[in-house]
Every structure is written in C-alpha cells, then in structure tokens.
Amino acid sequence: MRTPIQCNQCSMQSICVPAGLIPSDVEILDKSSREPHLYNKRSVVFSEGEALNSVFAIKSGSVKCYTIDSNGKQQITSFHMVGDIVGLESLANGNASTYCETLETSMLCEIKLNKLFAQELPKVEGNLMRLMSRRLGNNSKHYLNIVNTSAEQKVVSFLLSISTHMQQHGLSRSEFRLPMTRTDIANYLGLAVETVSRIFTALKEQELIQTKQSILTINDLSALERRVV
Amino acid sequence: MRTPIQCNQCSMQSICVPAGLIPSDVEILDKSSREPHLYNKRSVVFSEGEALNSVFAIKSGSVKCYTIDSNGKQQITSFHMVGDIVGLESLANGNASTYCETLETSMLCEIKLNKLFAQELPKVEGNLMRLMSRRLGNNSKHYLNIVNTSAEQKVVSFLLSISTHMQQHGLSRSEFRLPMTRTDIANYLGLAVETVSRIFTALKEQELIQTKQSILTINDLSALERRVV
C-alpha cells in the first residue's frame, strides 16, 4: 500500500532525517528514496538478522523492537512512537539487530540509506549522526531510570518518558494511548506482569493517573515526577 | 602532558575513528586535530554540561561516565576501556551529557570534531556513524542483560561483556584487571554492594572465577556463559 507524499509536504519534516536541511536538499532526499507504507497491527517491519540498509520514520502508530533469546523468549529492547526513527542500530553492519513489529495500524516511511549516502550530502549525514547521538543520550537516560530504582519508579519513569515524547511531538502529554500491553511493558522493564498491574492499580487509587481502555490520563504530572527523583 | 604521535603510527588505528581510512586520509586527520594526554587516576576528563566538541579515544586505562542526580547521588552510566571512544552522546548538542573520570592512570587521545568535520571527509563521518550505530547495538545488548535477570546474571553478564571487549582488542579474555570498585559495579548494575560481593564470593566458591587484587581470572568461561542464558 503506497501513499506517495513529497518529503517537503510531510508533517514529519521537523523530526525526520531531513530536519534542518534546506528545501532544495529535501528535493534531493525525495528523489533518493523514501517509501511510505501502511502496516496492519502486528505486522513485522523487519526481522533480526535480515539485510537492512534503511531506517524507518514513524508517521503514525507505534512499534516494538525485540530480540528472541536462546530459550525462545522475547525480550523487548525499545518502543517507538510517532516521530521516531527506527533501525539506526542496523546501520553499523547492514543487518537488523532486532525484530520490529507494529503495535497497531501504523504508517512508516522507509528511507533507503545507500541511495541517500550515494549523494554524499554532509548535512544529511550530520543530521543522522546527531540523531544517533541524541538516541545514545536518551538510551542512557532510560537506562538510569531502569537501574537502581524500585518497580514503581520504573513504571512511572516509563510513563513519563512517553509523556515527554508526546509533548515533544506536539501531542498532549497528559492524555495519550498506551499502545502496548501490560505484558509488553513488564517485559520491557524487567518486571512481572502482576507487578506492573499492581502498580497501575496503586497509581489509580492515589488518583495520579486514570485509564479508560488503552487511553492513559495523567492527573498529577508533578506528583508523578516526584516519585522518580 | 603531551605525547605527540602520528595517527598512522598509533596502535589504536584499527579501533579509532580513522579506522578504515586510506593512509592519506590519516594524514589529514593528523593535521586536523588530535591531542594525546596522560591522566592520573581519578582525573575528570570532562564534566556534565560543559561545552564539548570532541570525542576521546582510550589508548590505555579506563574511565567511568556518570551523572549526578538531584539528590547528589552518582549514577554510573557506562565504563569504557582500552580501545573505546568516549563522548559520542555529546555530539548531538555540543555539551557533555555525563561526567567522565579515569579509574586509573590512563592515556586518552582527544579528537576535535569541528576541525575534523570542517574537512568534510565522508569516510570519517561514515565511520563515526558506524561507531555510534554499533554503540547503540551494544547498549541494547547491555540493556538486555540488565533487565529481566537476577543479580547473579547481571554480574556475570557484566564480567562477560568486559571479557568480550578484552578479546576484541587482542587481550586475554580470561584474565584481566577490573579497574572499578565493587561499589562502582553495584552502582552501574543497580545492585547493593553487598549483593555484588556475595555473588563474587559465590562464583569463587564454585571455582568459576578467581581474583587476586584487582586481577580477575575466569576459570570456566562456558560455565559462566550458561548462567546468563
């Protein structure tokens, strides 16, 4: 399913690879190669080990990236939502280092790197580098939240990181959809599902959050923030 | 303290930024800017928030990177040893995102990026990108080991990751110095010092490892590897 849109008309300009490029360069990127696709829920975007010389910009929806360990157990390494770029880790060796699967109906734009690099645009490469550098920084921030904290702090900092992401992309930071299951969250944070569920219940009892279906509402953002200090 | 060595004579060529460059490009990198320095134990290489447009190649020794949270508590985000490049996260915005401190007497080579980029060498940038991409991959591997595992698995996977690093840099993978304290390891892994110590004791009792001062010897590598499955 194709939906050809010019990059310079794309709503994701500010967060996509060409961010910061002058318009004429955007034209070049257009020609180089980008392919928007619509994916159904639970579609596999790419598989661990497969040759991959693209990154994917998430125009809508969300994905989880995961590996499968020697026991066949899935381990989620990251979630990505609107405005994220997926697949940066594969750039090193041209092979996907994880599986990537949509959590809901999603629109992703594949950006083919070999064609992009063939044009030797220092600005594009520079932006890509900055993107990876920022991701490295985010990763260690996430790592900080996971290590050395109680289960409640892990869950709260997880919710806050999504909240921040939403805000950074012009969406509400206090009300948004949580596209992943409790099991996924637990897997990602290294907790038991039951523990995650109990923490959600406790946060609701304290009226810090509320949930309706998969919509999460944060009632008291600053109170939540105080929990992760 | 300066020790001017040409990059093309440097023992770290294979792991440094110019890895993969043709000799003439190495000359260019030489001129652009690199400054080797000798640091005493516990020297601060850079501080969180300071302007930083360099990365540092570790020629010998080791460092820890850490942040200080609002309670004044140190939280170690990474250790780096011979052959690593430090400071990639700061590339995004030109500011150091962590403190960086030597764990022992160390030789680091500062590579000044603005001067490097001014020359617009696509190969250097490409290598730097690959480096970051690989780091992203390593990060999530580390993350996998931290999340979802028992304290023993965390410690064992920590030791194995250092072992692998040593091997990748031509050193023994079964006998090496652990330059960081138990407290640092505990901090990094999100465990209590006492827990780390007890695990070391248990591994020694099972004769999987032994320690003499800060030298760690792995007696049964494959047995250790089976512990982290």
Next chain:
DNA sequence: CGTGGTTTTGAAAGTTCTCAAGATTAGTGG
C-alpha cells in the same frame, strides 16, 4: 605501620516473583 577506604559476612526486613484463580476486554462469527 597505621589509617581510611574497600570488601566481606551475617541476620532481619522489605520487595518482587510465582502460582493460582477470577474479572475484564477485545475480537469473531452468527
């Protein structure tokens, strides 16, 4: 050869997990 920092060990307290079962929700077909 002390001295301060690091490591080790023990015992009790606290947190999280596991197992088990019930409640709720999402998806499907009639």
Next chain:
DNA sequence: CCACTAATCTTGAGAACTTTCAAAACCACG
C-alpha cells in the same frame, strides 16, 4: 448487534530474592 471465545488484566497469598543495617576483615597508600 449480540453472544461467545480467547486474550489480557487484576487480585491474593506464599516463596524467593535483594536490600538494609551492623560489624569485622582486608588492602592500598602515605
């Protein structure tokens, strides 16, 4: 549109693991 089924989520209770607090042993350094 409803009913049914499968999946997900929630709750409880005991077991297992990790932390905390306290104290002793060890080591590196001046």
